[in-house]
Amino acid sequence: MAGFFNKIRNASTPSTAQTSKELVSKKKDEIVPELTPLEKMLQNAGPLREDATDKFFGFENALFYSDLFRESVINYPSLSPSDSSNGSRPRVNVTLRPPLNPTLAPQQQTKKGISAKEAMKQKQALSAGQPAPGQPAVKPEDKPDTPEYKKKQAMLKGPILELAQENAMPYGMDECTFTGLKDIFLAVLQSNTRTGVLSPQRFLEIFKRDNEMFRNSMHQDAHEFYGLVLNDVIANVEANARKIQERLEVNGQSDLAQSVENALGSALVNNATGYRTPGTGWVHDIFEGVLTSETKCLTCETASQRDETFLDLSIDLEEHSSVTSCLRKFSAEEMLCERNKFHCDHCGGLQEAEKRMKVKRLPKVLTLHLKRFKYTEDYSRLQKLFHRVVYPYHLRMFNTTEDAEDPDRMYELYAVVVHIGGNAYHGHYVSIIKTPDRGWVLFDDEMVEPVDKHFVRNFFGDKPGMATAYVLFYQETTFEKVREEQEREGMEEVKLATQAANVAQDESVDKAETAPLKRQVTQPVIMPEHESLANLAHAATAPGLANAPTSPAVETPVASELPSGSLSSSGLITSSTAKMETKSKDDLKREKKEREAAEKAARQAEKEKEKLKEKQYKEDEKKRREDQAKAMQARRNEHEELQKALEASKKSAAQEEAVRKKEEGGSTGFLDRSKKGSKSMSKRSFSFFRDKNGPAVPDSPVNGDAPEKEKKGRISMGLGRKKSMPFLS
C-alpha cells in the first residue's frame, strides 16, 4: 500500500521537470522486482571493464575498490609460464547458485500491506538489534522500500556467486585468508554480469578457522576485521614468499624469481631504509605508514625516537570536532607519568616523559579508525560515542614529521564504513564507497545502491538513526586530479543543488515520503533534455545488459511499468472497486498469470521497454501534467479503498491486488484510458478532493501511514503544481 502511495505521488511529482529517467526510477518503489537504481545506472555502461571496477556486488568492498590492493591481490603471485601457458588467470571455482525460484517471489508480495508505521517500528527494533515485540506476521523483508526487501530482491535476482570451495592450489599456496580473498576478487572479476550477490562462504570459513574470536555468532568489529584480514594477507603472502624462496634456492628457477621479486620488491627497497622486516611486500606498500614517536625524558631531557609502522590510525574523538583536529590531537604531546612512566635508557629508570607521535611516512591508503567505542566505568561496558565528527572529502595531514616525504600529500575520501547501532555489541555495518566512474555507492549486505555525494556526509554522528562513520579510507591523490574531478562532477552538483531546492519546494516529492529508502529523488529532477536523453539512448540500445540476470517473470512488470508511473495508478483506479476479492482467488490468478506472463512478457518486455521509453521521453512534458491528475484520481480511489479495507487482514490482500492490477495494467494497456480524463482534473477539483478526503483518512486503521502521507501530499501537490505551471504552459 505504501508503495502505491509513493508511486502515485511520484507520478504526480509536479517538479519543474519530471524526466523520463525519473519515471524509470520510479519502478524502484514498485512491488515487483524492478530495475534497481543501480541497474539503471549501469544501463548505459559500456562493455565490462577489465579491472572489474564497474562491478557492483554486495559484499565487503572497501578493499576491493582500492585499486592498488585489488590489482596486487589479483596479480599475486604472478603466474609462471608453466602454470598457464596462455597467461590467463586461473578460473575460480564458482558455484553460481540460481536465484531463488522466481515463482516464489510473488508470494511475498501478498503480504505487502504492512503499514509504514509498523515498518518503522520494525526498523527501529532492527536497528536496535532486537526482535520487535509483538511483531506482526509480516517480515520486514516483504515490505517494499525497506533495506530488507531490497536485499531479498537482490538475492532473488542474482546471480549469486557462491564461493564455497577453495581454489588455493592454482595459486601455489596453501588455503588461507589471502587465497580466500583472492577468490572473491577473481570471482567478481570473472563474472560476466555487473551486479549480483557474492557469498563469501569459504572465505569466512577460512577466516574463522584462523581467527578464533570470530568463531561465534557475536557481532564483530569492522575495524578489527579489517586489521585481521590485512594482517592475515600479509602473513600469508610472506609465508608464501618464503616458501617460494626456499623452493627457489633448491631449484633455481628463473621464472619464479620474478614472482618473488614482485612480492618482495618493495620490501627490499624498504629494507634499505631500515624500517621493515624482509618479506612484507605490497600490502605494506599500500596501507602501511610509519609513525615516529618522540619521547623526551623530563629528567634528563634526552629525546629518543622510535619508528613504528601502522596499517591504520585509531584516533580519539571529541565532541564537535573534525577528523583533521582529531588527527592533530593524535599527534599532540602526551605526558607519560604516574603509572605510565617511561623507561629512560639514559637515566636508567622510570621517568616522567613527554611523548608525541608524528607520521614519518604517509601511506598510500590512509585508514582512519574513529574510536567510537569507549569503555565507560559507569556502565562497565563499551559505550558508543555519538560525537559529531566531521570529515572532509579531501584531507592533508598536519601531523607529519619535518623530514617526511611529501608532507602536503593530498588524500581523498573513498570509502566510509558506517556502524549503525546504539552500542558496541550490536549493530550493522554498511559501507559507502566511491567507485572510479560510478560515483558513490552504498553497499548494505546484498543491497547495492548508488547514492549522491552528499549522502556521504550523513554520518558525522549528529543525525538520528545512530548511524555513524566508523572507519574512513582516504587514498592518495593529487591536487590536479581533484580539480579535474571537480570539473567533472560539476553538473552533478548543480543537479543536487536543484534537488535540494525541490525538496523544499515540492513538498509532496520528498519530505512527504515516509518510505525511507526511496531513491526517486536522487535521480535528476532537472534538465531532462540533455542528460537523461543520453542515458536513455544508451539504455535503449543495450537493454539486455543490466536485465540479463533477471528472470522472465521479473521482467514482465518492469516492462509494463515503463509506460509511465501513472499507468499503474490508473490500473489501480479501474480495479479499486474490486478490492474486496478474496485472497485465495488472487493467489491462483497471480500464479497462473505469472507463468503466462513469464513467457509472453519476457519477449515483449524488451521491445516494449525501448519503445515506451522513447515515447515516454517525447511525451514527457505532456505526461507530467497527466500524471498529476492521474495521481489525484488514484489517490481518491485509494481513499475509498482504505475506507473499505478496515480489517488488518486486508492489508495483504490489497497488496496482492495491487500487484495483480499492475500487471493487468501493463498487459491490457490502460494508457489510453488514463490519458483521458486526466486533463480534466483541474486544480480546483484537486483541492476540493483534498478537503473532502482529509478528515476521512484517519478513519482507516489499515494503513497508519496513510493519513500522514495524505496530508503531506496535499499541500505539496498544490505547490508543486503551481511551480510547474510556467514550464508547462
Add this chain to the structure above:
Amino acid sequence: MFVLPPPPRYPAGAYGVGLGGVVPLIETNNTLSNPTGPEYQFLVGEGTYVLKEDLHLATPPPHPSEAPVVNPNPLATTPQPATAGTKMSILSLETRPPPFFYKGPAATTLSLGGTTLSIQEHPSEGRYSTEGAKSSEDGRATSSEVPTGSITLGSAPAFGEGNSLLAPTVSKDVNKKKKPKNNVTKSNSSFISRVIVNDNLARKLTERPSDGLFAFANINRAFQWLDMSSPTKQDYLTKILFTKAHCLCHDVNMVTKSVSHIDVIMGFSTGEIIWWEPISQRYTRLNKNGIINNTPVSEIRWIPGSENLFLAAHMDGLLVVYDKEKEDGHLNPEEEGLNASVSGSEGELSNGSAHGNGIRINKSVHSKNQKTNPVAAWKLSNQRINAFAFSPDNRHLAVVSEDGTLRVIDYLREELLDLYYSYYGGLSCVCWTPDGKYVLTGGQDDLISIWSMADSALVARCQGHRSWVSALAFDLWRCDDRSYRFGSVGEDGRLCLWDFSVGMLHRPKTAAPAARHRGSISSRITAPHRTDTNTSANSGGMGGPGTEDEWEENVIAHPVQPRAVIPMLPPVLTHVIDNHPACWLAFTEDAIITSCKSGHVRTWSRPGVQAATA
C-alpha cells in the same frame, strides 16, 4: 491564483502514536537567560569578556504539512533540503561614524584596480550609510543620483553605471521610498505560512532608543525581527513563518534604512527571494518558483551603495544580480544550468567568450535588456557557492565555494581576477579586512587563510579551530592601520580571536624545496597584476589541463602553497561559546554577538562594558 488548503486536522493517535505520540507544537517562544559562571567569560589581552545574555531563538517545528518525524532509517537516501543555522544581521538606524576609517591609498601602497582609491570606510554593521557619502561626492555627475545604479563612494563607479537602461526615473521625493507590493500579514500566499506581528509594534518602535540595535535572524523556516535594545528582546517585533522553504540568508540595505523604511532581502532553500519591508509589513517575491534559478540561495547581499540591486549566490555556482523592483524574466534555466552554451535567455551577451575572463557571463550588467530580472548573472562554476563578500572599496567581490576555491572578481567589469585554493576541503566563509588589503577565508581544513590582495598570495594560515570554520568578522574597534583583530566561529562551537599585523605577515618564503604543485611565486609577487591582469599568466600547478588553457589568458590561478612555507598563526583566544556548532558572529561597539545552529544568540560584553551594564 492558488488557495492554500485549510489547515489539516490532527487526528490524535492516527499516526501520532507511531511517531512518538507528540503532536508538534505550532509555535515556540524565544527565551532570554543570563547564565553566569567561569565558562561564560573569557580573558583576552584587553580584558575579560562576559556573557551578558543568551537569547534563544525558537527553532520552528516543521510545518504541519511536513512529515513530523525524521526518517528513522539512517541510510535513507532522500536528499535533505538545504538548511543553514541561525544567521543574523544587526542594524542600527543611527548613523554613527565607524570606529575605524580606511583612509584610502595614501596610507598604503595598495593599488587595487590601478586607479586612485576611494575614500572608503568599513561600517560597523556591514556597510556605512550613504548620508555622509552622498555629501562627499558632490562632484559626481549623473550616476550618484541614480538610485538603481549603485552609489559607490569615491572614485569607484557605481555598478552598472555605464548602462543607461539601469538609470531609472529619478524620483524627486527622496523620502518616499518605494515599498513592496504585497501585504505580508494579509497574504494568502502558500509560501508564507504565518506572520505574527507584535501587538505593540507601533508603540515599541516609537519608544525605543534611536541608537538601539535591531536584529534580523533567520532560523530554519522562520524569520524574526528583534529589537536588541529592548529589555524584552525575546519578544520579536515580527516573526514570519514560511511554509516549507527555509530562509538561508538575508541582508539589510544600509543605504535605504530609515526610521520609516528598512529593506530586507531573504534568500530561500527553494531559490526564491523575498524583499520585505518590515515597517509597512509589505513584501515582494522574486525569482518566484525559481524561474530565474531554481537552486537554493546560499548568500545574499545588497550591492554596496545601491538602493535596488542586490547579489544572490545560488548553489549551482551562479551569481545573480536582482533588482528588487523588477519583475522576473527568464534566464533560461536549462541553458544556464547546462554547460553547453553560453547564452542567456535573451541572447543578451556582451562577452561571448566566457572563458576569456574566467567567469561565464550569462547576462551582463551592460545588457540592453534590463526590463526584467536578472540584471546580471555570472556563472562561476558548477560548484556550490558558500559565501561572498564585497570589498570595502566596492570594486571587488570575494567568492568562496564548496570546491575550495576563492575567487576575487572585479564585479564592475565582470572579470575574474584571481583564483585561489584552500589547503583542502571547501571554503565556507570569507571577509575582507576593513582596508581591503587582505581577504580571509575559513573552511573545512579547519584553517583561516589570509590572502594578500596586493601580492596575490597566501600570507598566513591560522590554526586554532577544532572543526570547520563557519564565520569570520573583523572587530573594527580593535583594528587600526597596521594591525587587525578578527574573530571566527566554527562547527566546534568555539570562538577564536586573532590578532595579526602587517609586520607579522611577511611574504612567503619562495625558496621552498620542490613539491608537486608550486608555482613560481616570486615572479608574481612583483608583478602588479591588478593593473594589468594579462601580464602574469602563471597558472602553476592548478587545475586540470582544460581549465588551464581556458584561463591562462587572463586569470592567475594560484597553486596551493605547501604547509612548510606559510606561517601558521595561533589564536589569541579560543573559547567554547556553545555546545552546538556555531554559525555566525558580529562585533558591536560593546559586545561580540555569536549564534549557534540551535538558535542561541549570545552577547558577550566587552571588557569594561559589563561593569556599566551590570
